[in-house]
Amino acid sequence: MNPKIAQALALLPDYLAWHVLLSASALALGIAVSLPLAVAASRSPRLRWPLLAFAGFIQTIPSLALLALFYPVLLGLSAASQALLGKGFSALGFLPSLLALTLYSMLPILRTATTGILGVDPAVREAADGVGMTARQKLLQVELPLAMPVIMAGVRTAAVWTIGAATLSTPVGQTSLGNYIFAGLQTENWVFVLFGCAASAVLALAVDQLLGLIETGAARRRRGLILAGGALLAVGALAAISPLAAIGKPASYVVGAKNFSEQYILAELMAQRLEDRGARVSRKEDLGSAVAYRALAAGEIDAYVDYSGTLWTNVLKRQDNPGRAAVLAELTSELKRRDGVVVLGSLGFENAYAFAMRADRAKALGVASLADLARQAPRLTLGSDLEFLSRPEWKAVDAAYGFHFKAERSFQPTFMYRALSGGEADVISAFSSDGRISADKLVVLSDPKGALPPYDAVILISPKRAGDERLLAALRPLVDSISVEAMRAANFSVDRDRDKVTPGEAARALAAGK
Numbered sequence: 001m002n003p004k005i006a007q008a009l010a011l012l013p014d015y016l017a018w019h020v021l022l023s024a025s026a027l028a029l030g031i032a033v034s035l036p037l038a039v040a041a042s043r044s045p046r047l048r049w050p051l052l053a054f055a056g057f058i059q060t061i062p063s064l065a066l067l068a069l070f071y072p073v074l075l076g077l078s079a080a081s082q083a084l085l086g087k088g089f090s091a092l093g094f095l096p097s098l099l100a101l102t103l104y105s106m107l108p109i110l111r112t113a114t115t116g117i118l119g120v121d122p123a124v125r126e127a128a129d130g131v132g133m134t135a136r137q138k139l140l141q142v143e144l145p146l147a148m149p150v151i152m153a154g155v156r157t158a159a160v161w162t163i164g165a166a167t168l169s170t171p172v173g174q175t176s177l178g179n180y181i182f183a184g185l186q187t188e189n190w191v192f193v194l195f196g197c198a199a200s201a202v203l204a205l206a207v208d209q210l211l212g213l214i215e216t217g218a219a220r221r222r223r224g225l226i227l228a229g230g231a232l233l234a235v236g237a238l239a240a241i242s243p244l245a246a247i248g249k250p251a252s253y254v255v256g257a258k259n260f261s262e263q264y265i266l267a268e269l270m271a272q273r274l275e276d277r278g279a280r281v282s283r284k285e286d287l288g289s290a291v292a293y294r295a296l297a298a299g300e301i302d303a304y305v306d307y308s309g310t311l312w313t314n315v316l317k318r319q320d321n322p323g324r325a326a327v328l329a330e331l332t333s334e335l336k337r338r339d340g341v342v343v344l345g346s347l348g349f350e351n352a353y354a355f356a357m358r359a360d361r362a363k364a365l366g367v368a369s370l371a372d373l374a375r376q377a378p379r380l381t382l383g384s385d386l387e388f389l390s391r392p393e394w395k396a397v398d399a400a401y402g403f404h405f406k407a408e409r410s411f412q413p414t415f416m417y418r419a420l421s422g423g424e425a426d427v428i429s430a431f432s433s434d435g436r437i438s439a440d441k442l443v444v445l446s447d448p449k450g451a452l453p454p455y456d457a458v459i460l461i462s463p464k465r466a467g468d469e470r471l472l473a474a475l476r477p478l479v480d481s482i483s484v485e486a487m488r489a490a491n492f493s494v495d496r497d498r499d500k501v502t503p504g505e506a507a508r509a510l511a512a513g514k
Contacts, residue, residue, distance in 0.1 A: 004191040007502065008180065013243040016199060018175040020240040023163045023203075026098050030105030030158060035151075037106075038113030039139065048114065055107040063104055063165040068288070070096035071172050075294055092284070092291075092300035097169035097176075104165055105158040112154025116147030145218075152215035156208050163204040167196065171259070172291060173284045173300065177203075182286040186260055187494050187503070188414055207233070252280045253471060256295060256304030259286040260385075260413050261494045262351060262433060262487065264503035265510065266305040266457070272507055273474045289314060289387060297339040299464040303475060306460055307351055309453035311335065313392040324350075324454035331458075340463030344472070345479035349433055349487050352455035353393055356430035356442040358420060369446040373427060374401040381407040383416050383425025393452060394429075400451035414495070433457075433484050435492020457482075486513055 034055075041048040058066070074091035081089060089095070120143050128138040144151075167178030180196025183189065210233045217225025253274055257267035264285060271281040284301050293315055295301045308327050312318050316334060321327070332343040355370060362368065365376050373380075382405040388394050389408060397403075411419055417436050419425040430437055430444070432455070437444065459478065465471050490506045501509070 002191070004189060005195075008191055008195040011180070012195075012199065015175060015177050015179055015196075016203070017241045017243045019163070019166055019177045019200070019203070020237055021244065022094065022097055022101065022169060022174060022176060023159075023166045024237050024241075026101035026166070027105055027155075027159055027162050029098070029102045030109055030162070031155065033102065034106045034109035035113055038110050038117060041110070041114045042117040052107075052111060052114070055110050058103045059107050063100070064168045064171070066104060067097060067100040067165075067169055067172050068291070070100050071291055072294070074099075075298055078298065090300060091298065092173040092295045093169075094174055096172050097166070097174040101162050101165055101169070105162045108154040108157040108161070109151070110154075112157075113147065113151045116150030117143050119150065120146050148218035149215055152211060152218055156211045156215065159207050159211055160204045163200060163207060167200050170286045171288055173256075173287060173295065179285065182259060183264065185412055186414055187264070187500065188497070189500070206236070210236070253303070253465075254282050254284055254301045256287055256292050256301035257283065257285040258289060258292055258304075260431075261503065262431070262491050263305065265490050265494065265506045266347070268504045268507035269478070269510060270303060270305075270459070270475055272504070272511065273478070274471070277470065277474055279470065279474075293341075293460075296460055296462045297341055299462050302462050302465045302468075302471065304460055305347065305457050307455040308346075308458055309352065309393065309455040310391075311458075312453050313396070317392070319392065319396060321450050321453050324456065327454050328456055328458070335460075340466065342461035342463075342466045344459040344461055344475060346456040346458050347478055347482045347487075348480040349457055349482055349484035350455045351431050351433040351457055351487070353388065353452055354430050354432045354437075355427055355445045356420070356437060357427045357445065359441050359443050361426060362443040362445075367445065368443070369448055370397065370401050370451070371448055373445055374403055377403045377405045380405055380426035381409060381424070382427055382429070383409050383411055383419045384429040385413045385416055386410050388429045397447075397451040400449045433487045433491060434495070435488040435490075436495055438488065439492055439496065457487075482510065486510060489513075 037051055041051045071091060074089075074096050078089050078091045081087065124142060124146065125138065128142045133141070166176050167181055169176050170178040170182045177196045177200045180192045180199070184192030184196065210229050213229035213232075214226050217223065217229060255267045255271045255274070257263040267283055267285065271283060274281045284295070287295065289306075289310055292301070292304055293306065293311070296304060308324075308331055311331055312327050316331070322330070328343075328346060335341040335343055355373060357367060365372075367373050367376055382403070384394075389410060409419070409425060411425075413431075416425070416428050417430075417440065420428045420442070421440060427445075430442065432444065436442075459475055461471065461475075487510075490510045493501045493506050493509065494503055
């Protein structure tokens with residue numbers, strides 16, 4: 001069997017189990033909330049418009065943004081709970097995903113349920129009143145049964161939407177079929193991408209057909225079809241989530257990673273060192289920069305690798321650049337004082353933002369530095385990763401050199417390099433430890449004004465693990481042990497077009513070389 005397919009199949013039980021649990025929980029909660037609201041909306045025209053408008057407004061928010069917005073809200077509530085009650089709750093992963101997907105599922109259920117109840121023949125209502133039914137009896141025995149086919153149509157739509165949107169829960173730390181897609185896009189593992197898309201589509205179609213069986217049973221008044229559809233859904237869901245019961249105790253340690261190849265490799269490197277010492281470890285990958293640090297400070301993850309320049313500008317909100325050693329020293333003391341976060345030390349290399357161009361293009365334009373680039377910028381298109389143009393580093397370098405590019409475009413990091421080689425971008429915000437710089441023979445432009453801060457790769461430890469000698473002893477040998485050349489080679493082994501290796505294999509090779 002193809003190794004990539006074998007690897008994807010090995011991950012499927014865990015990914016599918018979490019995806020089904022999340023989707024089923026969100027859909028069940030969405031139904032539980034939406035049906036009473038639909039009943040209320042059908043009884044009150046004044047209430048109907050605000051409820052439907054709110055549900056419609058939620059649908060206008062991109063699902064990924066809705067998922068991301070819940071994390072800081074829940075993090076604040078968890079901190080308040082900790083202060084008031086002495087105990088917080090997890091704001092990463094399942095809970096923000098559940099709440100966001102529940103809201104996202106509500107519109108089709110609320111709208112169709114309201115329409116279905118209002119569509120019941122007035123003569124039938126009059127007949128129910130004539131035989132002395134109470135309002136509750138009329139609702140449960142007449143209106144809801146007659147409206148059920150219409151309601152089930154909304155539930156089917158909500159189920160398909162929820163299962164699809166659940167793939168976007170990965171950036172907030174929730175394992176799902178989206179892990180295939182996010183990791184596959186970054187490492188250009190198209191088997192993973194196709195596997196994630198296909199598994200999500202098959203799951204959505206299967207659920208839709210089983211709900212359709214219930215809908216048919218409701219329309220034809222055939223209880224057997226309703227029971228068969230419900231039973232098959234229940235059995236399928238239980239079978240899918242059964243691997244979670246075998247997990248047993250939660251992992252001793254949680255290692256985090258952002259959403260690019262180097263982060264996957266370094267997370268695997270740390271996790272493997274812990275596992276070699278008998279520890280149970282789980283990975284939380286594809287986290288955004290802000291989410292990763294907040295999760296660490298809140299104790300949601302125990303360790304991950306970040307970069308001194310990112311922490312300096314995004315966390316400490318500093319704009320100055322006192323130099324590499326000074327930044328690292330002050331960062332170490334300030335993060336400990338402010339958040340209790342331990343900077344264990346630098347891994348020994350920088351992964352700095354670096355503006356890069358194709359060598360032939362740079363030579364033709366006479367561009368060797370950012371000052372040269374500023375003079376040519378009105379003729380050029382800048383390509384960046386998804387974060388860079390909104391980060392303080394970009395604002396600082398733009399203010400220092402006064403760039404006025406013809407166009408600015410954002411890409412997922414892998415496609416950013418493709419855009420440069422294909423001519424869709426003239427210059428990109430590359431990463432200095434990326435092996436593709438050498439492989440693609442790119443020119444890195446100098447920064448004569450020192451606008452970009454240093455970016456030492458540093459191991460961060462959460463406050464709750466600051467005194468954990470088992471964790472510290474496993475990770476401390478990594479400090480000052482990895483050269484930028486070794487990191488570039490490891491990154492390129494994952495990112496190259498042919499003979500790719502997995503991040504886990506790259507981590508083992510990196511450890512052996514170290």
